[in-house]
Amino acid sequence: MNELLRILRAVEQGELSVEAAARQLKTEPFADLGYAKVDHHRRLRQGAAEVVYGAGKTPEQILGICRDLYRDGNPVLVTRLDAEAAETVGRELPLDYRPLPRLGIVGTQPPHDTENLIIVATGGTSDIPVAEEAAVTAEFLGCPVTRLYDVGVSGLHRLLAQLDVLLQARAVVAVAGMEGALPSVIGGLVDCPVIAVPTSVGYGASFGGAAALLAMLNSCASGVSVVNIDNGFGAGYLAAMIGHIGE
Amino acid sequence: MNELLRILRAVEQGELSVEAAARQLKTEPFADLGYAKVDHHRRLRQGAAEVVYGAGKTPEQILGICRDLYRDGNPVLVTRLDAEAAETVGRELPLDYRPLPRLGIVGTQPPHDTENLIIVATGGTSDIPVAEEAAVTAEFLGCPVTRLYDVGVSGLHRLLAQLDVLLQARAVVAVAGMEGALPSVIGGLVDCPVIAVPTSVGYGASFGGAAALLAMLNSCASGVSVVNIDNGFGAGYLAAMIGHIGE
Amino acid sequence: MNELLRILRAVEQGELSVEAAARQLKTEPFADLGYAKVDHHRRLRQGAAEVVYGAGKTPEQILGICRDLYRDGNPVLVTRLDAEAAETVGRELPLDYRPLPRLGIVGTQPPHDTENLIIVATGGTSDIPVAEEAAVTAEFLGCPVTRLYDVGVSGLHRLLAQLDVLLQARAVVAVAGMEGALPSVIGGLVDCPVIAVPTSVGYGASFGGAAALLAMLNSCASGVSVVNIDNGFGAGYLAAMIGHIGE
Amino acid sequence: MNELLRILRAVEQGELSVEAAARQLKTEPFADLGYAKVDHHRRLRQGAAEVVYGAGKTPEQILGICRDLYRDGNPVLVTRLDAEAAETVGRELPLDYRPLPRLGIVGTQPPHDTENLIIVATGGTSDIPVAEEAAVTAEFLGCPVTRLYDVGVSGLHRLLAQLDVLLQARAVVAVAGMEGALPSVIGGLVDCPVIAVPTSVGYGASFGGAAALLAMLNSCASGVSVVNIDNGFGAGYLAAMIGHIGE
Amino acid sequence: MNELLRILRAVEQGELSVEAAARQLKTEPFADLGYAKVDHHRRLRQGAAEVVYGAGKTPEQILGICRDLYRDGNPVLVTRLDAEAAETVGRELPLDYRPLPRLGIVGTQPPHDTENLIIVATGGTSDIPVAEEAAVTAEFLGCPVTRLYDVGVSGLHRLLAQLDVLLQARAVVAVAGMEGALPSVIGGLVDCPVIAVPTSVGYGASFGGAAALLAMLNSCASGVSVVNIDNGFGAGYLAAMIGHIGE
Amino acid sequence: MNELLRILRAVEQGELSVEAAARQLKTEPFADLGYAKVDHHRRLRQGAAEVVYGAGKTPEQILGICRDLYRDGNPVLVTRLDAEAAETVGRELPLDYRPLPRLGIVGTQPPHDTENLIIVATGGTSDIPVAEEAAVTAEFLGCPVTRLYDVGVSGLHRLLAQLDVLLQARAVVAVAGMEGALPSVIGGLVDCPVIAVPTSVGYGASFGGAAALLAMLNSCASGVSVVNIDNGFGAGYLAAMIGHIGE
Amino acid sequence: MNELLRILRAVEQGELSVEAAARQLKTEPFADLGYAKVDHHRRLRQGAAEVVYGAGKTPEQILGICRDLYRDGNPVLVTRLDAEAAETVGRELPLDYRPLPRLGIVGTQPPHDTENLIIVATGGTSDIPVAEEAAVTAEFLGCPVTRLYDVGVSGLHRLLAQLDVLLQARAVVAVAGMEGALPSVIGGLVDCPVIAVPTSVGYGASFGGAAALLAMLNSCASGVSVVNIDNGFGAGYLAAMIGHIGE
Amino acid sequence: MNELLRILRAVEQGELSVEAAARQLKTEPFADLGYAKVDHHRRLRQGAAEVVYGAGKTPEQILGICRDLYRDGNPVLVTRLDAEAAETVGRELPLDYRPLPRLGIVGTQPPHDTENLIIVATGGTSDIPVAEEAAVTAEFLGCPVTRLYDVGVSGLHRLLAQLDVLLQARAVVAVAGMEGALPSVIGGLVDCPVIAVPTSVGYGASFGGAAALLAMLNSCASGVSVVNIDNGFGAGYLAAMIGHIGE
Numbered sequence A, B, C, D, E, F, G, H: 001m002n003e004l005l006r007i008l009r010a011v012e013q014g015e016l017s018v019e020a021a022a023r024q025l026k027t028e029p030f031a032d033l034g035y036a037k038v039d040h041h042r043r044l045r046q047g048a049a050e051v052v053y054g055a056g057k058t059p060e061q062i063l064g065i066c067r068d069l070y071r072d073g074n075p076v077l078v079t080r081l082d083a084e085a086a087e088t089v090g091r092e093l094p095l096d097y098r099p100l101p102r103l104g105i106v107g108t109q110p111p112h113d114t115e116n117l118i119i120v121a122t123g124g125t126s127d128i129p130v131a132e133e134a135a136v137t138a139e140f141l142g143c144p145v146t147r148l149y150d151v152g153v154s155g156l157h158r159l160l161a162q163l164d165v166l167l168q169a170r171a172v173v174a175v176a177g178m179e180g181a182l183p184s185v186i187g188g189l190v191d192c193p194v195i196a197v198p199t200s201v202g203y204g205a206s207f208g209g210a211a212a213l214l215a216m217l218n219s220c221a222s223g224v225s226v227v228n229i230d231n232g233f234g235a236g237y238l239a240a241m242i243g244h245i246g247e
Helices: A003-012 A020-028 A057-073 A085-091 A125-140 A153-160 A182-187 A204-215 A230-245 B004-014 B018-027 B061-070 B082-093 B125-140 B155-159 B181-187 B204-217 B232-243 C003-012 C019-025 C059-070 C085-092 C123-141 C153-160 C182-189 C204-217 C230-244 D003-012 D018-027 D059-070 D084-094 D126-141 D153-160 D184-190 D202-217 D232-243 E001-012 E018-028 E060-069 E081-091 E123-138 E151-158 E180-185 E204-217 E232-243 F002-012 F018-027 F059-070 F082-091 F125-140 F153-160 F182-189 F206-219 F234-242 G003-012 G018-029 G059-072 G084-093 G125-140 G153-160 G182-189 G204-217 G234-244 H001-013 H018-027 H057-072 H082-092 H123-140 H153-160 H182-189 H206-215 H230-244
Strands: A030-032 A037-039 A052-055 A075-078 A095-098 A105-106 A118-122 A145-148 A171-178 A194-198 A224-225 B030-032 B037-039 B052-053 B078-080 B095-098 B102-105 B117-121 B144-149 B171-176 B195-199 B224-226 C029-030 C035-038 C052-053 C076-079 C095-098 C105-107 C118-122 C147-150 C171-176 C194-198 C223-226 D030-032 D035-041 D048-052 D076-080 D096-098 D103-106 D118-122 D147-149 D172-178 D194-198 D224-226 E030-032 E037-039 E050-053 E075-081 E093-097 E103-106 E118-122 E146-148 E171-176 E195-196 E224-226 F031-033 F035-038 F050-053 F076-079 F095-098 F103-106 F118-122 F144-150 F171-176 F195-197 F224-228 G031-032 G037-039 G052-053 G076-079 G095-098 G103-106 G118-122 G143-146 G170-177 G194-198 G224-226 H030-032 H037-039 H052-053 H076-079 H097-098 H103-106 H118-121 H145-148 H171-176 H194-198 H224-225
Touching: A020 D147, A052 A057, A052 A230, A057 A085, A057 A105, A057 D224, A075 A125, A085 A095, A085 A105, A085 A224, A105 A125, A118 A125, A118 A182, A118 A194, A125 A145, A125 A194, A125 A230, A125 H082, A145 G143, A153 A182, A153 C182, A171 A182, A171 A230, A182 A194, A182 A204, A182 A224, A182 C153, A194 A204, A194 A230, A204 B102, A204 C204, A204 D202, A204 G204, A224 B224, A230 B224, B030 B102, B030 E232, B030 G118, B052 B232, B052 F125, B061 B078, B061 B082, B061 B102, B078 B125, B078 G194, B082 B095, B095 D202, B117 B125, B117 B181, B117 B232, B125 B144, B125 B195, B125 B232, B125 H153, B155 B181, B155 G182, B155 H206, B171 B181, B171 B232, B181 B195, B181 B204, B181 B224, B181 G153, B195 B204, B195 B232, B204 B224, B204 C204, B204 D172, B204 F206, B204 G204, C052 C059, C052 C230, C059 C076, C059 C085, C059 C105, C076 C123, C085 C095, C085 C105, C095 F125, C105 C123, C105 D172, C105 E180, C118 C123, C118 C182, C123 C147, C123 C194, C123 C230, C153 C182, C171 C182, C171 C230, C171 H118, C182 C194, C182 C204, C182 C223, C182 G234, C194 C204, C194 C230, C194 G052, C204 C223, C204 E204, C223 D232, C230 D147, C230 D224, C230 F082, D030 E171, D048 D059, D048 D232, D059 D084, D059 D103, D076 D126, D084 D096, D084 D103, D103 D126, D118 D126, D118 D184, D118 D232, D126 D147, D126 D172, D126 D194, D126 D232, D153 D184, D153 E180, D172 D184, D172 D232, D184 D202, D184 D224, D194 D202, D194 E180, D202 D224, D202 E204, D202 H206, D224 E118, E050 E060, E050 F035, E060 E075, E060 E081, E060 E103, E075 E123, E081 E103, E103 E123, E118 E123, E118 E180, E118 E232, E123 E146, E123 E171, E123 E195, E123 E232, E151 E180, E171 E232, E180 E195, E180 E204, E180 E224, E180 H103, E195 E232, E195 F224, E204 F206, E224 H224, E224 H230, E232 H224, F031 H037, F050 F059, F050 F234, F059 F076, F059 F103, F082 F095, F082 F103, F103 F125, F118 F125, F118 F182, F125 F144, F125 F171, F125 F195, F125 F234, F153 F182, F153 H182, F171 F182, F171 F234, F171 G194, F182 F195, F182 F206, F182 F224, F182 H153, F195 F206, F195 F234, F206 F224, F206 H206, F224 G031, F224 G224, F234 G224, G052 G059, G052 G234, G059 G076, G059 G084, G076 G125, G084 G095, G084 G103, G084 H076, G103 G125, G118 G182, G118 G234, G125 G170, G125 G194, G125 G234, G153 G182, G170 G182, G170 G234, G170 H118, G182 G194, G182 G204, G194 G204, G194 G234, G204 G224, H018 H076, H052 H057, H052 H230, H057 H082, H057 H103, H076 H123, H082 H097, H103 H123, H118 H123, H118 H182, H123 H145, H123 H171, H123 H194, H123 H230, H171 H182, H171 H230, H182 H194, H182 H224, H194 H206, H206 H224
Parallel strands: A052 A075, A118 A145, A118 A171, A171 A194, A194 A224, B052 B078, B117 B144, B117 B171, B171 B195, B195 B224, C052 C076, C118 C147, C118 C171, C171 C194, C194 C223, D048 D076, D118 D147, D118 D172, D172 D194, D194 D224, E050 E075, E118 E146, E118 E171, E171 E195, E195 E224, F050 F076, F118 F144, F118 F171, F171 F195, F195 F224, G052 G076, G118 G143, G118 G170, G170 G194, G194 G224, H052 H076, H118 H145, H118 H171, H171 H194, H194 H224
Antiparallel strands: A030 A037, A075 A105, A095 A105, B030 B037, B078 B102, B095 B102, C029 C035, C076 C105, C095 C105, D030 D035, D076 D103, D096 D103, E030 E037, E075 E103, E093 E103, F031 F035, F076 F103, F095 F103, G031 G037, G076 G103, G095 G103, H030 H037, H076 H103, H097 H103
């Protein structure tokens, strides 16, 4: 439940004085580390999982934030974590680091808390790092994940051979660079939300993933929406959110 | 269930001869009108709702497709339907035409078949036509919809005043042109999927909605995904898909 | 055979004086109408077919060029011919005008002079005008053409149902707007050249066909090459060139 | 012939049980290495040549795919193969590595199986690496290739001096960066397909090859089509495809 | 000679009081019409030719400026003059209006005052309006002009047939849309400055002339410089400036 | 003072019950007209001036909002008001309409309430409509304005002649299209904030004002900031805000 | 006061001979170091602060300019100063170097000379280097600065908790990458000028900060203007200029 | 004189047999080094100066071309010559290497052969490397050059102080990055051709020099034309060409 509203309602119902409410609003929702306001309120599941975006932060800043978030023993997912920062964090905190998607998990990953399946598919082998970012994120947030890698549209039989699996998904994360056609084809086969992730895989007129991005935004399949180029985390987070609907 | 797979399984289980399967695969899934292959297989709900994309088709083509789809009495939603084509269709078929979002419904809109609420919000008054396309689509596909219009981020109190309503949504469609910040702000307030729709509202450096599109793709709020500029239909369809999860 | 080289060789072999060669080089290859240099040398087939690009020329200029090219009775194809110019030309010359692809044929279209099949496929109904430009061009230049319209990748069964036909092609012209994925999927199914034609069909982030263009340039299928947005003529011309190889 | 169709027809003709067909469809066309689905079906010629795209794959992944493809002794072409990966592959498999176009051939390149000539031309010296990728690819796939390098349009006499050779081509691959005018000029001289390859050679307003790409897409010469920036492989593959027509 | 400097020097040499100098600096160089400051100082030749840019001005504003400039009987060139404004001006002043390049000359065009030849060449027929803007401007400013129209690079013999003429130019204005290759080819043939004018002629990936503009900026021929898309006036003005060097 | 904070403080100080506070927060700051939330809180000066952005609103919507805002007799400025909507509004309310900048003032413009001078300068005559939007806005909001029109950088003496005036400004609004150099030159002459307004005046490579916009963003003069293309209102509003500092 | 005008007036009032005036105009305003013309006239405050832009200059050039500017003991701010150049300068001159914003101050920073508060806010932790460039610049130029870091719009409570502080600002510098929404939200909360600084923080469709830049240019909040991507110095300078109005 | 035409005329006048002419046309104009066709015909002056573009060529290729061109003792200018290649060339040939503009001169630079002055001006210190490329090129080709560096438009007095010098130019090369306004201002002061060179100096929204490029293309000053970003050589070459007109 939304913390801001909870406080306002507590005031309305007399459970909280105005002064305490104001104080809570100003101080509690986050720990102010100076360089970052660590937010203790954004959780997808009860008693669980925090996420830190590692890019553009120094190893020391990342460690500081992880230390703060992990003080209650809740596991923490760190994305865009380079090897150097991973070493800094791992020296003090228990870190499970995956170099390919550059992800780290501080503490113990919680077990699945839903049976709704997320499928993560890629067009090619080079898209796997981004796909892994999505897959590990969705798993970290409690969803079972099936990976279908290298099933791009220029070899349809590879994809059609997996139709059985595809049709069991609660949501599909479709990751592709180059022409970015995978989400359109999958979107025409399944009846669940397809989250399209363009990747920067490609060269020349791929313009750093812009070609795939535009293709996905123009998908003529219904049920397809798009996240930023290489944003595996965003897709995995949204997939997990959909995976928990009704739980 | 996916028709393609059903046929293949029927063959496997001996319920269908190979010849019949091949014939079905080639002929049944759509009616070939010459200029269009009308697809009788894509339905979100049992016994319901077909959709026709009207742009780039002549009034006669639209009428022909609607006639084919409506022959079983199922209601048909026509998007991007201009006034002239609406008149052509309305002369022969029962059409409820909404000029603002340029939508038409052939036949009778079915009642809601879920209680999961979809919220459609806009940054400004000028975004309403796109928002209505999303809202009417979601309603047509069976979801209750609440509209929160003109709640843009440069006047936060207008949005915060609706926090109660926002927090009841199964999914939010956030429609905005210009700087496109609405989905980011809403995404930080709610815990459900936010479908961002950039609009071409604006001038100069909005570059036909590209500014809002880029802003939404770069949203730092989790749970936000994006559809094409002015694609109210796509957002409404996806919202309805999410609205029916678990039903 | 190349006219320029023929003249130079005739000089070498003493069949032509230098003076005559120079005169021919300067005057014969084209008729100078002042506003245009009408080229009598570019012909794909013996005794046949000239082409005029109508855009950006006045009706009178088009008529003048057609009159010059048609003086030997050879049929003339005029592309990008609007209705007004068609009327001007048709008043003096025998013109078969097709309004949808805005093409006109002056004189009588010659019969096929090859059996090699060209297939023209489109993703949607709205791509048909561009596809017809390609198809009529290839037919005008002597190739049999089969049309497969509205077989876009978000409904794969429509395309797979036509696999038999697709595999008979000498070359495929794949016409698509929006996400432009059709050539990639077809390129993975056939073993012949696929000429991809992006169309300006779409809205928002299609950016006038740029999205489809980029997708096609990034196709991961082999054998795919691309022409300009909406350039049905160029695709039809190249397809006919391939259709006549070995004849 | 297309494998997918062959299987379906075998079923129709009673040569294959449905169960076996389904099994073949799902398992045979490719070897699943986990990180890649190696496709044994895509061959341009009988008993020959496989291609691996090396970019974005680890040296170990490339070696694994080559090992799988080479197990029948068929030669394998690896494109975008950097020196480090070449060393990894060369330690286990017989590799002929060409550093300039970053290509490697595992096994023995087969002799020509057609006499149809492919010409590869470049505008400048700096375009040679991309041109070599095209030339080696076409040779690997069985075509004789003639190279015309440094014949850019700002010194026409260099190109015109080669007119004799140009006119013997079955297809021309025209490689150019900067203003990208070479394909237009060649397209006006020859009567065969011209495959235009823009390169990223240039600086400033070449925008990584976009200037050349746009110029080529807007070519006013007929018979010209375009592949991605620096995509020598794609051009060589398509040229070889055209080179084998009628064989 | 530069007026600003002349005044300062007159002050230095005692020919002008500081007060008068200040007054002159502030008031004389232009007539202030309120909506425009008409500049009486910018003249290419003694006793001659003023230029007005007509776009974005009302017919009345254009008339007012022309009236002011023409009060000494000097001829005035008005560019981007639409038919309506031409009628307004022509009602009061002696106007020679050319509709194709949308140019008007108020008063009598002066005879040539140099023998240095300017050549204006175009790639196609559709580029003629822009070329005429350049040609008429150069003529108005006193240069003899030879026109070479429709000599695009996809038919080299048309251009090479004019080599004699080309080599006599003091400066060449090369006007082309689409792939914009004409200036590069001409730049490789001549030894004088080539002023490249991209035009908005084309469609699709010409992006309003951007393709031609980029190609020209990347020209590998020396001696080529570029003006804005469709800026025939700028090219003609610069050509006339070069045409008068040494006079 | 900020209304939101005032309410919260009233609650803290016991002057307002929580219930009343919540009610105020939700209802008072704006009048909900259904299609728009009219904001009664955004005022630059005591007892004064409201602004309505007219683009994208129907004449009836604009009239409705003006009626609501004007009910206390406060004057209302309507920007981007086309002639048709002006007629609708003017039929019921006292409207002073300026067609050039498409602005309307409902009620009586208040007199200046500061002596701090705003200068609005333009590069050319065609920039005047945007400049007038800025000038009228600043006047409406209480500032005296001096206009310096047609003082573009290609005729420096026109600008330098006005140096006296320029140096008296509290803030300068510099409006220019094409190369957009005016703010840089002015920024180097004055010591006050320069608000740069790019305009869409120009053609070809001005790309709708993008060239001027980019030039202004890259200004090497200090004290320059930029608003959207053609955004005269935004510049005038900001200038008036600066004009009232310390009042 | 403007030096140029002062000289001209001195001439008018007879206090300066024309010769001396000309000499002063040509020589005094700057020291010509050959590679740079060091400007001694641009000062925001009496007896104070010079600024050097360090990018693209060699360490020796920077040192030379600093030496010249510092010869009177006035402190000098050097922006975009990398560590190597800092070392070169620091070896000869007293330098306070801040590595994060890559700024150096030669000499002693003067104390505040105004009480008007500048607030510098950032959306995230990664925006801090740019924000520090703004903050240190404003402090160097004499303003007190309050920093509000990591208050991005996807966690509104972090920003609203600082409303008290925000409302005390004379001007706000709002620094944000990614979707760039912070200035719009702040612009809706405060009544003072908001200077928006887009940063290159982000990836994929942020296109090096272009997404944030476009969002800020399209801000629907009034009072917002924009500087170049990552231009913290420009924002700090403008903020200090506004901070000194009326002093 | 044009070599191609000379040969054709010799044939016409019987001074050359057809066979010899053909042989000459094919072999003489350039030495074929395999990787490059060295052109012995492109010379601006009698008995002089060749130019080699060094980018994208290996040190060995550059050395080979220089050796061939220098065999008659004519000096050779090599542009875009990095330090490593300079060392390779300098080991065998007499090389004068300038690291800043990365230029090398093989042999002895010839003395001026004209008195017509070229002026090279820059907006800032960082533009000097590009300006030096232009200046050295023009000097190498025989023109006297005056440098006016760091005279950008945000400090007009620095430019106006050099007006005397500017007015003596036969042609001005105006080099500027960032907002690229220098050519417009200079173009308004002088009456000779201004060659604008945008540089990639800048950051953020300079987009690698695109902002300056666009500004220069949109210059409202007459007589201004533009070359590619950072193309100092092209500007220097064109300036020298103009410098020799009439000689």
